[in-house]
Amino acid sequence: xxxxxxxxxxxxxxxxxxxxxxxxxxxxxxxxxxxxxxxxxxxxxxxxxxxxxxxxxxxxxxxxxxxxxxxxxxxxxxxxxxxxxxxxxxxxxxxxxxxxxxxxxxxxxxxxxxxxxxxxxxxxxxxxxxxxxxxxxxxxxxxxxxxxxxxxxxxxxxxxxxxxxxxxxxxxxxxxxxxxxxxxxxxxxxxxxxxxxxxxxxxxxxxxxxxxxxxxxxxxxxxxxxxxxxxxxxxxxxxxxxxxxxxxxxxxxxxxxxxxxxxxxxxxxxxxxxxxxxxxxxxxx
Amino acid sequence: xxxxxxxxxxxxxxxxxxxxxxxxxxxxxxxxxxxxxxxxxxxxxxxxxxxxxxxxxxxxxxxxxxxxxxxxxxxxxxxxxxxxxxxxxxxxxxxxxxxxxxxxxxxxxxxxxxxxxxxxxxxxxxxxxxxxxxxxxxxxxxxxxxxxxxxxxxxxxxxxxxxxxxxxxxxxxxxxxxxxxxxxxxxxxxxxxxxxxxxxxxxxxxxxxxxxxxxxxxxxxxxxxxxxxxxxxxxxxxxxxxxxxxxxxxxxxxxxxxxxxxxxxxxxxxxxxxxxxxxxxxxxxxxxxxxxxxxxxxxxxxxxxxxxxxxxxxxxxxxxxxxxxxxxxxxxxxxxxxxxxxxxxxxxxxxxxxxxxxxxxxxxxxxxxxxxxxxxxxxxxxxxxxxxxxxxxxxxxxxxxxxxxxxxxxxxxxxxxxxxxxxxxxxxxxxxxxxxxxxxxxxxxxxxxxxxxxxxxxxxxxxxxxxxxxxxxxxxxxxxxxxxxxxxxxxxxxxxxxxxxxxxxxxxxxxxxxxxxxxxxxxxxxxxxxxxxxxxxxxxxxxxxxxxxxxxxxxxxxxxxxxxxxxxxxxxxxxxxxxxxxxxxxxxxxxxxxxx
Numbered sequence: 001x002x003x004x005x006x007x008x009x010x011x012x013x014x015x016x017x018x019x020x021x022x023x024x025x026x027x028x029x030x031x032x033x034x035x036x037x038x039x040x041x042x043x044x045x046x047x048x049x050x051x052x053x054x055x056x057x058x059x060x061x062x063x064x065x066x067x068x069x070x071x072x073x074x075x076x077x078x079x080x081x082x083x084x085x086x087x088x089x090x091x092x093x094x095x096x097x098x099x100x101x102x103x104x105x106x107x108x109x110x111x112x113x114x115x116x117x118x119x120x121x122x123x124x125x126x127x128x129x130x131x132x133x134x135x136x137x138x139x140x141x142x143x144x145x146x147x148x149x150x151x152x153x154x155x156x157x158x159x160x161x162x163x164x165x166x167x168x169x170x171x172x173x174x175x176x177x178x179x180x181x182x183x184x185x186x187x188x189x190x191x192x193x194x195x196x197x198x199x200x201x202x203x204x205x206x207x208x209x210x211x212x213x214x215x216x217x218x219x220x221x222x223x224x225x226x227x228x229x230x231x232x233x234x235x236x237x238x239x240x241x242x243x244x245x246x247x248x249x250x251x252x253x254x255x256x257x258x259x260x261x262x263x264x265x266x267x268x269x270x271x272x273x274x275x276x277x278x279x280x281x282x283x284x285x
Numbered sequence: 286x287x288x289x290x291x292x293x294x295x296x297x298x299x300x301x302x303x304x305x306x307x308x309x310x311x312x313x314x315x316x317x318x319x320x321x322x323x324x325x326x327x328x329x330x331x332x333x334x335x336x337x338x339x340x341x342x343x344x345x346x347x348x349x350x351x352x353x354x355x356x357x358x359x360x361x362x363x364x365x366x367x368x369x370x371x372x373x374x375x376x377x378x379x380x381x382x383x384x385x386x387x388x389x390x391x392x393x394x395x396x397x398x399x400x401x402x403x404x405x406x407x408x409x410x411x412x413x414x415x416x417x418x419x420x421x422x423x424x425x426x427x428x429x430x431x432x433x434x435x436x437x438x439x440x441x442x443x444x445x446x447x448x449x450x451x452x453x454x455x456x457x458x459x460x461x462x463x464x465x466x467x468x469x470x471x472x473x474x475x476x477x478x479x480x481x482x483x484x485x486x487x488x489x490x491x492x493x494x495x496x497x498x499x500x501x502x503x504x505x506x507x508x509x510x511x512x513x514x515x516x517x518x519x520x521x522x523x524x525x526x527x528x529x530x531x532x533x534x535x536x537x538x539x540x541x542x543x544x545x546x547x548x549x550x551x552x553x554x555x556x557x558x559x560x561x562x563x564x565x566x567x568x569x570x571x572x573x574x575x576x577x578x579x580x581x582x583x584x585x586x587x588x589x590x591x592x593x594x595x596x597x598x599x600x601x602x603x604x605x606x607x608x609x610x611x612x613x614x615x616x617x618x619x620x621x622x623x624x625x626x627x628x629x630x631x632x633x634x635x636x637x638x639x640x641x642x643x644x645x646x647x648x649x650x651x652x653x654x655x656x657x658x659x660x661x662x663x664x665x666x667x668x669x670x671x672x673x674x675x676x677x678x679x680x681x682x683x684x685x686x687x688x689x690x691x692x693x694x695x696x697x698x699x700x701x702x703x704x705x706x707x708x709x710x711x712x713x714x715x716x717x718x719x720x721x722x723x724x725x726x727x728x729x730x731x732x733x734x735x736x737x738x739x740x741x742x743x744x745x746x747x748x749x750x751x752x753x754x755x756x757x758x759x760x761x762x763x764x765x766x767x768x769x770x771x772x773x774x775x776x777x778x779x780x781x782x783x784x785x786x787x788x789x790x791x792x793x794x795x796x797x798x799x800x801x802x803x804x805x806x807x808x809x810x811x812x813x814x815x816x817x818x819x820x821x822x823x824x825x826x827x828x829x830x831x832x833x834x835x836x837x838x839x840x841x842x843x844x845x846x847x848x849x850x851x852x853x854x855x856x857x858x859x860x861x862x863x864x865x866x867x868x869x870x871x872x873x874x875x876x877x878x879x880x881x
Contacts, residue, residue, distance in 0.1 A: 031721040038715045046715075053721065063722050067715035074712060094724030102713045109711050120619045120647075142729055145736045152743035159747070164777065187740050194733050 027056045034067060043075035062093035066103050073106060078114045079206035079228025083260035085110065086204060090262075110229060118227035123209045125227040126247050139193040148190055151182035200233035201263040203244070205254070212252030216241035223252040234259065316343035317409045319351055319417040330398055330426035336391040338405050338417070341384055348387045350541060351405045351417075360401065362394040367446065392445075397428035440471065443508045447472045447537050449515070449545030451485060451530065454635065457551045460525050461569030462668040463599060463637060464490075464550065467498060468515035468533055473508060479537050481515060485545070486531030491521040491600060493638045496628060519638040521569075521600045525554040559673050561664040563607040568665035570599015570639075574606060576661055576678035578648075585653050585685050591617075591646040593661050593678065598629050598639035606644070610659040614652045614685075620644040650685040657682050769807075773879035776803055780880060783867075787860050794860075797867055798845035804876040805838060818842065834874045841867055 034049030050068040057064065069084030085107045088099060095103070111128070118125040138144070158179055162172040207228045213220040216238040226232070226246070235251070236243035242259060245251040317340065324335040336357075342348040357363055369388040376382070395401070404419030440450050447470065454465040466487075470479055495517035503512050515533070522528055530548040537543060555566070572595055579590040595604055602624055609617065622644055629639040650656050658681040667674050779800040786793035802821075806813045809824045816824060825835055844863060848855055855863075871877030 028720045032719045035715060035717050035719075039717070057721070061721065061723070063716050070712055070715045092729075096722070099716065102716070106712050117619070120621065122621075142731050145731050149731075149736065149739045152740060156743055156746055164774075183743065190736070191740075194736075198733070 027053050030056065031064065031067075034071070038067070038071055038074075041074070043071050046071040047075060060087060060090060060093035062088045062090070062095035062099050062103075065090075065093055066095075066099050066106075069103070069110075070106055073110045073113075077206075077208075077228070078110055078117065079204065079208065079258075080260070081110045082107065082114065082229035082231075083204040083206060083262075086262060114227050114229035117209075118230075121209060121225065121227070123225040123227040124212075124246060124248075124250055125230045126232065136193055136196070139189045140197065144186055144190045144193075148183055148186035151179050151186060155179040155183050196233075197263055200235050200245070201261060203232055203234050203242075203259040203261050205230045205232060205244075206258050206260050210254050210258050212244070212250075212254055213241075214252060216243075216253045220253070224250060226254070232259070234261075317341065317348060317407060317415055319405060319407045319415055321403060321405050321417045321420055323403065323420050323422060326421060327423045327425075328395065330395055330424055330428060332394065334393050334395070334422070336393045336403065338389040338391075339386060340389070340407055341386045343382065343384050345383065346385075348385055349407045349409065351389055351407050353391075353405050354401075354403055356401050357393060357403065360395060360397050360399065362396060363391055363445075395422070395424040398424045398426055400424075439503065440505050443473070443506045443510075444471070445543075446474050447479065447535075448543055449533055449535055451533060451545045451548055453520070453530070453548055453550060456549065457553065458522060459553050459569060459666065459668050459671075460523070460555055461521055461567055461600065461666070463570065464520040464522070465495065465635060465637065466518045466520050466530060466548075467495075468517075468545065469498065470513040470515055470535060471503070471505065471510045472513060473510050475511075479513070479535055481533060482536045482542065483534035484516065485533040485547075486529075487518065487520060488531070489523050489526075489528050490530075491523055491603075493519040493521075493600070493602075493626065495519050495636050495638065517636070520550075522550065522552040525552050528552055555666055556671075560666075561673060561675065563662070564664045564666070564673065565605045567600060567603040567605065568663070569668060570597055570601075570604070570665060571667050571669070572597030572599065572604060572663055572665050572676065574661060574663040574676045574678055576658065576681060578658065578681055578683065581682065582684045582686065583650060585650055585687055588647050588649050589683065591648050591658060591681075592643055593620075593646070594641055594643045595663055596639075596641045597665075598631075598637050599665070600638070601626060601640040601642050604642055604663075604665070607662040607664060610661060612648070612656075612658060614650060614654075614656045615658075615683075616649045616651060618647040618649075620646045648683075650683060653685050653687050655682055656685055770879075772803070772807060776800055776880045779803070783864060787864055788857050790855075790857065790860055794845045794848040794863075797863060798842060798849065801838060801842055801845070801867065804871065804880070808874075808876055830874075834870070837866075837870050838874075841870060 030049050030053035034046045034053065037043075037046035037049055047068065050064060050071065053064055054061075054068065065084045065088035069081045069086075069088060072084060073081035085103050087093065088103045089095060089107075115125060117123070155176065158172055158176045162176060205226050205228050209225050209227055211222040212224050212226050214223045215221075226244075230246065232244040232246055234242050235245055237256075238253070240256060241253045242256045243251060243253050244259070319341075320339045322337045322339075325332075328334055338351040338353070340348040340351055353363075367390045369390070371386045371388075373384045373386070374382065375384075401422045401424065402419050403422055404417050406414050406416040408414055438452065440448075449468065450471055451466065451468045453467075458464050466485075468481075468485065472479065497514035497517050498512075499514065501512050503510050515535075520530070528550050530550065532547045533545045535543050535545075555569070575594045575596070577592045577594075579592075583589045593606065595601070595606060597604075622642070624640065624642045626638060626640040628636045631637055648658070660677045660680055662675055662677040664673060664675045666672070779796050783793055783796040783800065786796060805821055805825060808830065809816075809821060809828060813821050813824050822835060822839060825838075826832070841863070868877070868881060871881055
């Protein structure tokens with residue numbers, strides 16, 4: 001009786017530990033299947049396998065994101081390719097130096113194609129990243145936040161010392177000013193960078209070309225067309241629609257399912273799934 | 286007055302005032318009046334009635350125009366007005382009195398039966414409304430059908446001094462078929478400032494502008510009119526059914542308005558029989574299609590330009606050829622589209638909208654040899670022949686020779702590649718492997734919320750310190766506590782001074798001596814103030830200070846005195862040692878609280 005009970009418990013333990021192992025294998029299986037499809041240039045199959053891997057692996061993985069972006073680019077889907085290649089560079093995905101180099105190279109190529117496509121079809125695309133964008137990315141980094149906090153802490157300490165050591169006010173005041181400037185300047189810049197992300201998160205336009213409407217609604221006037229792969233900021237929401245703006249100032253409404261949000265560190269199940277083959281056309285209605 | 290009592294005189298005077306001020310039907314607000322008259326008060330539907338509005342004004346100025354009752358515009362057809370005027374001047378007791386009178390004569394035709402009150406009113410200079418009498422007209426009979434403007438025709442009856450006349454060249458059309466609409470103003474007498482106040486509405490029509498007509502003179506029912514062109518439009522109905530072109534409204538002078546008739550058009554759907562599978566609903570008209578290339582001989586991998594043009598009469602902005610044919614051995618990029626809208630004319634010289642729509646492609650041949658650009662087709666519906674038709678381009682042969690340069694050449698930012706046709710080596714390959722490299726997601730501890738909390742803590746602490754100081758000053762500790770705090774601050778300052786003087790030695794021993802003396806006095810209490818050193822040390826012993834500590838204090842003070850008053854001040858190392866020993870003593874004895 002006891003032996004039987006012990007065996008049952010052992011079975012339960014084994015089975016209870018089973019699903020985690022199976023899940024990890026499923027991700028690797030999908031990843032390997034995607035690589036095999038990519039090797040024979042079956043891009044649609046590779047996309048499907050990699051997509052399944054992302055659904056099984058809820059957190060962001062830079063290698064997987066890079067592969068998915070690359071095969072999307074090979075298949076000609078510039079919007080999703082741009083989106084996944086950018087996600088692969090997200091530090092939350094743990095990119096290796098190899099992935100970073102490859103992703104930058106492919107991102108440049110996909111960007112070039114998107115710009116040419118925009119010229120040909122008179123669609124709008126965001127301007128290339130310039131020094132200001134690089135600066136904003138740097139200001140958004142956690143180290144700037146830490147630096148401003150440390151400067152604030154130093155400001156408090158030096159201020160306290162300066163109050164308790166009146167005789168040393170000259171030297172301490174210089175340090176106080178330095179910490180104060182660092183605190184305010186870094187704090188202001190970091191805060192503005194964070195606010196920009198929270199108020200207007202960045203997104204990538206998926207699909208080939210998307211008609212941007214003057215107001216939310218399928219039958220609203222089309223204001224302009226935006227090229228897939230363009231980077232936009234999301235400013236407002238309406239059920240099923242989001243208001244986006246290009247860096248140059250053009251703004252309008254697009255369906256929310258044509259945007260890939262860059263600010264989330266997690267990959268939601270079913271997010272940015274590739275369209276079915278018979279719907280791969282300009283999303284104009 | 287003989288025979289008239291006072292009572293009779295007062296009654297007569299009151300009656301006279303009432304008659305003059307109240308009973309008159311022509312009551313002027315200020316000095317204007319309005320009166321309406323009909324030649325008949327009972328008629329049948331469709332009968333013509335003369336409706337006269339007389340506006341008078343005493344004194345200087347022109348009488349204002351009358352405002353007709355709204356029911357006239359709803360249930361009557363109005364023609365006119367014919368306006369007559371007269372001015373009468375009289376002299377009374379040396380004063381001139383001028384009365385101007387404008388008579389507006391309308392011919393109204395009731396369109397439906399009923400009883401109608403047809404009073405009018407004017408608005409005088411002071412903005413007050415002066416109403417006329419309110420005659421009743423009784424109309425019997427069956428209502429008249431809605432009158433529509435005949436197709437492209439001229440007006441058959443004069444409609445007064447000025448009227449609007451809108452026409453279409455056809456009142457029955459297919460969806461997408463071009464209909465020519467024209468609006469003209471017929472003017473019998475010369476009016477100043479005739480302007481279109483409200484344009485006609487074209488709901489469910491796509492419109493394109495057409496040139497206006499020319500001024501001309503025309504007889505309408507024997508009456509000469511000047512005809513001014515209003516607007517011209519080409520209308521393309523977008524759906525089947527009964528569509529309407531709304532009536533236009535024009536202002537004549539400052540206050541008069543004339544309204545044109547609405548137009549009804551019956552739109553039929555395109556016939557289903559014979560409709561090609563590739564047919565696009567907007568392709569209604571008459572078109573031709575042509576294809577050209579900029580060169581017939583090209584190197585492999587070099588681009589050439591293919592232009593496909595659709596030309597004809599119809600709504601060229603939306604005309605679309607059939608699906609682009611597959612081009613074997615060549616890559617086709619997305620086209621650049623250019624549309625030119627022109628005014629053409631039909632056989633009768635009427636203006637029609639037409640033009641040319643050109644699709645320009647970049648073609649890159651992939652293989653050497655003869656390649657053929659296939660035919661491009663266009664299906665359209667010809668409404669004049671009421672049948673579907675199709676046209677196509679001729680195939681074009683291209684001679685592709687072996688290239689010497691790179692395969693793909695970008696020329697002035699021309700179109701991008703089609704899907705899946707870019708060179709595979711342009712993109713770096715995916716990262717291969719049987720297992721996906723995993724990583725432990727790095728948790729970012731410093732979230733924006735925590736950062737904000739940390740940043741706001743700094744000014745919060747500073748503000749709290751300031752507030753605490755203010756509160757402490759107001760309700761803080763007693764004098765003894767304040768004195769103790771001041772003493773500690775003074776000792777900290779002494780210690781800082783001593784530290785600074787370690788290297789130089791200037792004032793070091795004096796400072797150290799003062800510091801030690803100070804802490805000893807505080808330890809001894811108020812009785813220790815002003816005592817000599819031996820007395821102070823004795824008091825400390827009485828206060829229970831440990832003998833060893835007392836001895837250390839004595840030796841430190843002696844060393845300071847020796848250095849101050851002796852010849853040997855010692856070097857920096859000796860001073861630093863003295864400082865360290867002093868700090869150690871203060872720590873061990875507990876006398877350094879708030880100082881070290």
